[in-house]
Structures are given as C-alpha cells and as structure tokens.
Amino acid sequence: MHRARAFVPLPPTDAFPEEDPMTDSAPSKETVLQDLVTIVTDMTSDWDLDFGGKIDHSTRLMGDLAFESIDVVQFIVAIEEKYQRRDLPFESLLMTGGRYVDDLTLDKVADFLVAQTSNAPAADA
Amino acid sequence: MNPTILLGVDGATFSVLDHMMEGGHMPRLRQLCETGVRGELLSTPHPLTPPAWTTLATGRTPGNHGVFDFIWAEERGSTVYFTLNNYRDIKAETIWTLIGRRGGSVTSLNFPFMSPPPEVVGSLVPGLTSWKHLRRSVYPASLFDELKTLPGFNTKEFAWDFDREARATKLIDDDEHAEWVEFHITREKHWFNIFRYLWKKHPADLTAVLLDGVDKLQHVCWRYLDPNCFHESPTEAQRRARELCLEFFGGLDAFIGEVMDTAPPGARIFLASDHGFGPTEHVFRLNTWLAENGYLTWATTDDLPEDERAKVDKMANRHFVHLDWTRTTAYAQSSATNGIHIRVAREPGQTGIKPEEYDAFREKLISELRAIKVPGTGQPLVRDILKKEEVFPGEHNGRCPDLTLVLFDYGFCSVLDKQPTIWERPEPSGTHQPEGVFLAWGEGIRRGERLPLQQILDMAPTLLYSLGMPIPSDMEGKVMTDAFTEEHLSKTPIETGPPTHADRDDAGTAADVAEEEEDEDVIFERLRALGYVE
Secondary structure (H helix, E strand, O other), X not given: OOOOOOOOOOOOOOOOOOOOOOOOOOOOHHHHHHHHHHHXXXXXXXXXXXXXXXXXXXXXXXXXXXXXXXXXXXXXXXXXXXXXXXXXXXXXXXXXXXXXOOOOEHHHHHHHXXXXXXXXXXXXX | OOOEEEEEEOOOOXXXXXXXXXXXXXXXXXXXXXXXXXXXXXXXXXXXXXXXXHHHHHOOOHHHHOOOOOEEEXXXXXXXXXXXXXXXXXXXXXXXXXXXXXXXXXXXXXXXXXXXXXXXXXXXXXXXXXXXXXXXXXXXXXXXXXXXXXXXXOHHHOOEOHHHHHXXXXXXXXXXXXXXXXXXXXXXXXXXHHHHHHHHHOOOOEEXXXXXXXXXXXXXXXXXXXXXXXXXXXXXXXXXHHHHHXXXXXXXXXXXXXXXXXXXXXXXXXXXXXXXXXXXXXXXXXXXXXXXXXXXXXOOOOOOOHHHHHXXXXXXXXXXXHEOHHHOOEEOOOOOOOEEEEOEOOOOOOOOEOHHHHHHHHHHXXXXXXXOEOOOOOOEOEEXXXXXXXXXXXXXXXOOOOEEEEEOOOOOEEOOOOOXXXXXXXXXXXXXXXXXXXXXXXXXXXXOEEOOOEEHHHHHHHHHHHOOOOEEOOOOOOOOHHHEOHHHHHHXXXXXXXXXXXXXXXXXXXXXXXXXXXXXXXXXXXXXXHOOOO
C-alpha cells in the first residue's frame, strides 16, 4: 500500500518551454515564484474572474482565484510538467492533519517546491 | 490508406438503439446496420468508461494499460492522497500517437485521459476536461484559437462540467430531466461542429470522436428510454422528457447519416460503445456493509472543526477519507470500480492484515459477500467477484482493487456511510452492462450481417488494419476479421509489426513521439472529498 512512485522524467511541453527544470541545481525561490505566476496567469487568463489584483506571491488559489479541486489538480499537473517531476509529495502541501487545507498562497507553494529541490529525486531518475 | 472514422458512442446499447430504429427515430443507423455489420461488443471485465475506452485506444487490457478508474488513490502515512487520472497514467501507447509514428494522421475528439495532450500528427481535443483547462489541453496549441472562430463556439457548453454532472445525480424532478437532455442535445451539437470543421479543414487518416451524451441520458433518463420502464400514464413533464430523448437520438442519427454521406471513397466507419446499459433498481452501500461486518471503522468526527463536523454529520456521507485506519482492513475507494481494497501491512508501522493472512482473509470476505441476498427476492446480490490477479493480470495492475464486485443487476456500489445497506430506488436508473455495440460500414466491410460477440480489446488492431497498418506485436487484441469480406482479407493480409512504445513512462506527454475511468458523480464525490467543493 505504501509504494514509492518512480521518478518519471518528462520531455517539455508546448505550454511551458523549459528553462531550468528542477534537476541537478535547485532554482531560487524567486525563480520558482515567477514560474508559478506564469503558470497561474496562463491558466486563469480566460476564467472571467472577479479578482482584479496582480497575481503574485500573496495570491490565494481559492480565495482570490476561485480554484476548485479540479483546478488544483490541473495546477499540480502543470507544475509537474514544468519541473519534469512526478515524485513531488504534494500531499504534504495539500493536507494538514489528515485534512485538505482551505487555501494556499503561491508563496506557500513556492516554499514547498524550493524545499523539494533540496531533496534528491528517486534513485531511478 | 483508407480513411477511417470511429464514432465512439459512450454507453450505447442495442436494447435502446433497436427500439429507436424500430420506432423510426434512427433511420440512418438502421441503414448503416443494413448495409454494414453489427454485433455486440464485450467491454472490459468491469464495464466502466476509464478502463474500457483506454483499452479501445491501446489494444491492451487494463492490467497492462493501468487505468481502472477516474481517480487513483494511495495511502501515504496516515493520509490518503488521491487525484484524477490523466494521460500520464496510461502505461501503454495509444493509437493516437502510434498512428503518427507509423506515418498516418489522426483527429481525436473527447476521449478521456488525453490531457496533458500528447503530441499527435493531427488534432486532439481531450475529454473529461473542464472548460477552464481546455485551452491549455488541446493539440496543437494553436487549435484552440482556430476552433474559437466556429460560430457559437462556447467551451462551457461542451467541455466537462463537474458541477453539472454532480447535480444530475440528484435530479428527481421530471422538468430537470428535460433540462438535462436539452443540455446534452446542445453539447453534442458542439462536438458535431468541431468534428465537421476538422473533417473538412484538417482531414486525417483516422477521425475519431467520442460522443458521451447517450451515457448521460441513459444514467439519468433510463425510464424514458426503456419501453419496459415507461409510465402507463405519463405526466406532461415525463412526456416532454421522453420527446427530448427522442430528439437527442434523432440528432445523433442525423450526424451518423451526415458522416456516411460525406465519407470519401474507400472510407470505413466504425461505431463502438465502451459498454452496454440496462436498468438497476438497487444500491449496495459497500462501505456500510464492510463496517457492519467488522472490516471497516469510520473515524469519529470529534476532532473536526465544528462547521466541518456538522456538515459531515448532517450529510451522513462520510467517505473513505474519514476512516479509522488503525481499525480498517478492507474498504472501497470508488463506486465506479465496485472495488474493495484490502489493507496489508507490508512495512513496520503500517496497519492492516499480515501478508501471510491475505489469502484466507480474502476468501472469507468473498464468502461473506456471496451470502448477501437481495431483500424481497432472496437472490444473491453479488453475481461475481473478480480477483485482481485473475481478471486484471499485467505489469500495471497496481492500482486495481483486490476484489471487484459484479452485482446481480450490474449496478454500482455506493461508498458512502448511509443506511440502509441495500437501498431500493423509487424509480429505475440506468447502469452499465458488459455488452456494448459494434458496427462497421464501408469498403471491404460485409453487408447486412450480424456478427458474433466482438471484443473491445480488438478495436485498436481493427482500426489499424483498416488504415493498412501492421498490428504491433505487443497488442493483445486481434483484427475483427468477421467484419471484413473474404475478398478484402485476401487482398490485404493482416501484418504484424514492431511493438508499441511499450514503456509510456519514457514517453511522457510530449512528443518525442517521433518515437514514440452513477460514474460521473463518482468524480464529484472524490473531488468533494478533496475538500474544495461543497
């Protein structure tokens, strides 16, 4: 039941041309944040949101951008594609005390990703 | 290369289509039957959209393509993490990329788990994708802006709508049934338009569309489609719902006729469904039963925040994420799979049964399940119980439930904490059955014949054969030779070719492919359990 998932290197997609995938060297938080802003800005560009602010580190996925669960799923897929990683333990970001969190800021997501880059990927990477 | 068209009609069954043809509502389908071949098409062992369409698209059994459900879930520590399947979860190559590698082109519309989109030679618009994410999920990326120029193009009217799907499962009012059918009439028209546009503007060797409105109608509106379920004195609203159902099938028929009329010389049309359909009148609450029999313990809600506890208690619909894992040895994750996962403690600190207890534990569970009777009739509730390794063998069956239940009426199980354990519905509903439909028409296809039972596993090699391509040596299916004339078969021998891109983990979503899952409400229930949807 508790099997480790293999690290699966993915080739780049059209949506997010690769610059510095999270491989050998860890990108800075600033770089990660910029990547996340780019992903979220592109993702929400035709959503007709009430949110009129600038998407930045403090933007809340649910509170500001009205993310629903399916949007969170797509966001994670986009991150995995961007960084060519499928072994990131998103449950530790999304769940606290066995329950899913109510909201997430891009800053929090960036912290999670930066922390993960300091962890070497699985041996079969 | 003979142009080949695949019309996927989710959930289509002859028990409804024959009724429609006999009533004069589908004359073009009747023509297709009379001038082509028809037969029943056996689905995957558990007839469900995710494994079945994936088998059709890969020519591989579920144990080898790895898709068993709309979702997958894993226990990680003391939590359960789950998410939706996507393209990267398909562990076998699909014909959408394979045909491109073999020098052909495809149009693939509305097939599940095609996002993030693979690079194909041609055009791809995925199914099971919310309108919010469709723009980023088509291939090539420029296709979306191209489609936006179509008159009336509106993604909200044809992309997957999770909220609407969830509401549909709760519809009880006949007027709401009518609205549901009207929505799907509009929705299918959008897919027809996209098909027409690409068919003309970017013709491909294989043009395929999955039309899933039939499944949607049959789940919710079975009582208006099955003559055995008609009300003797229908209300005006019921008559209206029935009329709209006929309009829906009439629209589908007109589209089939249009494809026949515009098919280029030498073309072949294949029409296939992923599973059949039939009535169901009972709901088996599987997790409730497991709890009553000592296999499962619901977690208390005492430690939840007050608002969440009140919500959970009021709705009485605790899900598997609300289990006491220290006292749960077997549970159901998903009503879509009718599956039971047995928890085995394989590492120190894990809870569950001991590995050496597995066989005896499972046999005891099977025995107890087989003893359940349908209230009122006394017949066994469970028609069959499928063991993972026997029915879904393969190198990618890790996400398959240990046991899969086939209920007496092929109904789906509920996984929620509700009573009674076996609930009789006030009105019959539609549920999946194993035998779907297969039709073929065009050059080299027999005329007017009824075929013996065909296999959905054989669809992919049959489509490749129709295109004049060799069949990959690792495809488990075979060409449906029954459908073709002797003359055609002798002129065009079946050839075996190189294997598919066997290890999809190396292929990913992109394109070095030069080398290179009651079910809708289940998604919603999973999503709601994520905590982000009310």
